[in-house]
Amino acid sequence: MASSSQYTYDEEGEVWPFFVLALLSFILVPLTVSWFYNAFIAVDTISSNSKIKGAILETADSIDVANANEIKKYRSKQKSSKIFNKTLIVLIIGWGIVFYINKYLTKYADIKTIFDPYLILDISSSATDREIKSKYRKLSLKFHPDKLPKDITEAEKLDMETTFIRINSAYKALTDEVTRSNFLKYGHPDGPQDVSHGIALPKFLVEGKYSPLMIVVYFLLIGVLLPSIVGIWWNNVKSHTKKGLHVDTAALFTRRLTDRNPAKIVTPLSVLDWVLDSVEIKQAFKHLTKDQLKVLVEQHLNREFTSDAQSESDKVKLVSMLPNLISGFLDIAVIFRNLEVILPATDLRKSILQAVKPNGKYQEILQLPYVDPKVVQAQNVKKLGKLFTLSKEEVSKALGITDLKKVEKALEIAAHIPSLRIIDSTFVVPGEDVVPPQSSAHLSLKFLVKSPRLKSCPSIDDDRLKEEETMDYLRNPLKSNETQPQLPFSYAPYFSYYVRNNWTGYLISQKDNKLVEGSLGYELENIDLSNLEITQEEWIDGKDVIIGSFKIPLTTPTPPNIGTVPYRIILKNNAYFGSDVDIPVDLEVENPIRKQPLNLGRKEQVDSDDESDISDPEEDSIAGALAALRGQSVKKSQITELNDDDEEDESDNESVFTDIDTDTEDEKE
Amino acid sequence: MSLEISYDSKTKKLLLPKDAEIISPEVKNDIDQLNSLTHEIIANGSDVPPVPTPENFNKDMSKMIRKLYETGVQAFKSGKFEDSAKQFSIGIEMISRRHKFESFQGTLQELSLFLMSRADANLKAKQYLKAFNDADMLIGMMMNTPENFLRRGVSNYFLGNYEAARADYQRGLSFDENNERLQTELNIVLDKILEENGDYL
Numbered sequence: 001m002a003s004s005s006q007y008t009y010d011e012e013g014e015v016w017p018f019f020v021l022a023l024l025s026f027i028l029v030p031l032t033v034s035w036f037y038n039a040f041i042a043v044d045t046i047s048s049n050s051k052i053k054g055a056i057l058e059t060a061d062s063i064d065v066a067n068a069n070e071i072k073k074y075r076s077k078q079k080s081s082k083i084f085n086k087t088l089i090v091l092i093i094g095w096g097i098v099f100y101i102n103k104y105l106t107k108y109a110d111i112k113t114i115f116d117p118y119l120i121l122d123i124s125s126s127a128t129d130r131e132i133k134s135k136y137r138k139l140s141l142k143f144h145p146d147k148l149p150k151d152i153t154e155a156e157k158l159d160m161e162t163t164f165i166r167i168n169s170a171y172k173a174l175t176d177e178v179t180r181s182n183f184l185k186y187g188h189p190d191g192p193q194d195v196s197h198g199i200a201l202p203k204f205l206v207e208g209k210y211s212p213l214m215i216v217v218y219f220l221l222i223g224v225l226l227p228s229i230v231g232i233w234w235n236n237v238k239s240h241t242k243k244g245l246h247v248d249t250a251a252l253f254t255r256r257l258t259d260r261n262p263a264k265i266v267t268p269l270s271v272l273d274w275v276l277d278s279v280e281i282k283q284a285f286k287h288l289t290k291d292q293l294k295v296l297v298e299q300h301l302n303r304e305f306t307s308d309a310q311s312e313s314d315k316v317k318l319v320s321m322l323p324n325l326i327s328g329f330l331d332i333a334v335i336f337r338n339l340e341v342i343l344p345a346t347d348l349r350k351s352i353l354q355a356v357k358p359n360g361k362y363q364e365i366l367q368l369p370y371v372d373p374k375v376v377q378a379q380n381v382k383k384l385g386k387l388f389t390l391s392k393e394e395v396s397k398a399l400g401i402t403d404l405k406k407v408e409k410a411l412e413i414a415a416h417i418p419s420l421r422i423i424d425s426t427f428v429v430p431g432e433d434v435v436p437p438q439s440s441a442h443l444s445l446k447f448l449v450k451s452p453r454l455k456s457c458p459s460i461d462d463d464r465l466k467e468e469e470t471m472d473y474l475r476n477p478l479k480s481n482e483t484q485p486q487l488p489f490s491y492a493p494y495f496s497y498y499v500r501n502n503w504t505g506y507l508i509s510q511k512d513n514k515l516v517e518g519s520l521g522y523e524l525e526n527i528d529l530s531n532l533e534i535t536q537e538e539w540i541d542g543k544d545v546i547i548g549s550f551k552i553p554l555t556t557p558t559p560p561n562i563g564t565v566p567y568r569i570i571l572k573n574n575a576y577f578g579s580d581v582d583i584p585v586d587l588e589v590e591n592p593i594r595k596q597p598l599n600l601g602r603k604e605q606v607d608s609d610d611e612s613d614i615s616d617p618e619e620d621s622i623a624g625a626l627a628a629l630r631g632q633s634v635k636k637s638q639i640t641e642l643n644d645d646d647e648e649d650e651s652d653n654e655s656v657f658t659d660i661d662t663d664t665e666d667e668k669e
Numbered sequence: 670m671s672l673e674i675s676y677d678s679k680t681k682k683l684l685l686p687k688d689a690e691i692i693s694p695e696v697k698n699d700i701d702q703l704n705s706l707t708h709e710i711i712a713n714g715s716d717v718p719p720v721p722t723p724e725n726f727n728k729d730m731s732k733m734i735r736k737l738y739e740t741g742v743q744a745f746k747s748g749k750f751e752d753s754a755k756q757f758s759i760g761i762e763m764i765s766r767r768h769k770f771e772s773f774q775g776t777l778q779e780l781s782l783f784l785m786s787r788a789d790a791n792l793k794a795k796q797y798l799k800a801f802n803d804a805d806m807l808i809g810m811m812m813n814t815p816e817n818f819l820r821r822g823v824s825n826y827f828l829g830n831y832e833a834a835r836a837d838y839q840r841g842l843s844f845d846e847n848n849e850r851l852q853t854e855l856n857i858v859l860d861k862i863l864e865e866n867g868d869y870l
Contacts, residue, residue, distance in 0.1 A: 259695070261698075262809065263809075361829060361830075382865060383865050383867065384866075385865075385866035385867045385868050386865065386866060386867035387867070388867060389867035390867075452866075455867070455868050455869060456868065456869055456870060457870070510840050510843035510844075511813070511843075512811075513840065566843030568836070568839070568840070568843075582832065582835075582836055583839075584839040584840075584842070584843060586843075
């Protein structure tokens, strides 16, 4: 039998529908899954807050925000745009095609042409000779032409006869030596079959006069469609940064940060000024000037509402865009390591979320619902904690709320605004008792979540603060950041969508008041808030108090010299005023005790001048750090000269200062 | 936004339209700085200004400034704090009139001395915002002495920015952890923060 290979064309239209179906399913299945997820599962909902202990459940509706309807409209618009979008059209058309092809164009492939003796005999491929024989006998008894029942039609008879032939050849294939080897070699008991390559196209398209058409189609596919898809994708990549900020906006922010006049203090409002210049805002609000936009933001911050529906909906839309832009700005500002820019930007984001003015000292109180800003700013209570030391009547007076029920609601919200009481902050090197030089350390913070209602602080045993050094911990000490329960959505009724509450940690070097080189804002997203629900007695008792932890990696190895390096850690809450943390932390670099026998000589040296040891190296490291800041020689001469020159003035100053200090004490008393 | 920049060959200065200040304060600022630098170079008489060294520092001016400083201190000692602050302000004005191409090292020294004294005078005169600005300027100039943080901290304290005052004291202590005055002030402000929160230890 001559084996030849040839092309078979899909004249009957049997194969190409399957080809198209396969292609379509590759696109449609992932697209459908992602659309479903976006439309129905990923929708932020405050209802998830009810499952979190210590969360605030109030929304724009429950506290009667004046523009609650406007916010609701915006939300439903956002939601419907998640359901009714271009993807949905693609999905409908795609699945329509799939359905049509499936229903009308596919034909059942004739599987009988495929020869599988095991399938024909209906036995498993591991069957023994005996099983094969017995099965064959049973089947041949049933289908043997002589044994067929008399009352069947001619067609049925023919069918049974072919079945009998197939059963016979299947049996042979499994028992007869020659046929068996044929089957194993060529996949068919009769020896090699013609090899054919299928093309899922009818012949006339490939070999007839229409073949140029096919070339054109191929050309369009590869020469036009593919490049344009890649082009569109690339354009998108090029016009937006990884974080979704328009590149021109990112460039603008970078320019603003580079050209910043260091003599001018950056306030939240100057950050707002920069953010309003962004391309995103300009594209979305072509009909408004920058001054008009500013007025809208100002209205939002003052919780003022107008009767103009257009400007109200513009306001909600504008305000909802700002936090993401500010976050984008922060991502860039962090690279500049400049604290004077980062802090006002985070404050602005908070102000936007809470609809509270970023300047002044009353934000903590003003973030509460129902408050009368004029009354609040005319009195002395500035902090949430103070509210809980006052009687209901005094609180009502301080907040300017007359309805006692509303006062209670405001207090309930205030009691659930968490602050973090840091009880332990140390630099840790896993597996070491101290922080050795040139090691990779992280800052470990232990804190108690504290409600403003709770006073003082429980004493916690050191044992409870110690971390067990398991293998998991040694492998990734920062893992505990992820294992605590997730924080709820923030209480922000004046804002148009739900934002998860979090803290961002910035590690700052005290020497130059800048972010530590190479460090970012580290997000603290998982905290157990159960402490907000406990009573003062349970709090002081401290047994059931839950200790939270947060770890921040140190991006550079610890210094090579022994001594103390001062840092400062700031944790900024993204939504609440009065929740921030700002504490100094010292990194103390010491030689590990275990290595004593190894560098005995050095150790002894250190020991010999132990008393001066405490201050000496420290001075060294300060001088070193200072020298590193500005070229060494310059700094040195500056310091010395300054000291020489000012010797007498300095004493002068000091006497002056003692004067002032006693004065201040007087006033304080 | 576009601005027309012209050159006046008589005064040898770049000119901006009158409303430049409103249209773009940054450009106005840049051009002003450029003008004063070119003016200084021209007044200098040579093509390239001399290398700034401590030797060619204007000593006459130093003497005058020194005198101003002494009268300021005198006023301070006799309790006339407003006058003293005014004297120091005049001194600072004079320092900023110094030749722009002079050794900045010397200028910086004088300036920081005056700023420190003016901050103290302002603190005594209860001009806390002014005192804050002076201390802030000093810290901005990287004069990271514990005293400067004390100055800014005390200003912040009296301006009611207790958290900022605390941060100042703590940063000051990171430069000299045994500074007793900073420590006592820090304790005072920590108590104040607790009191404001209605909290206790």
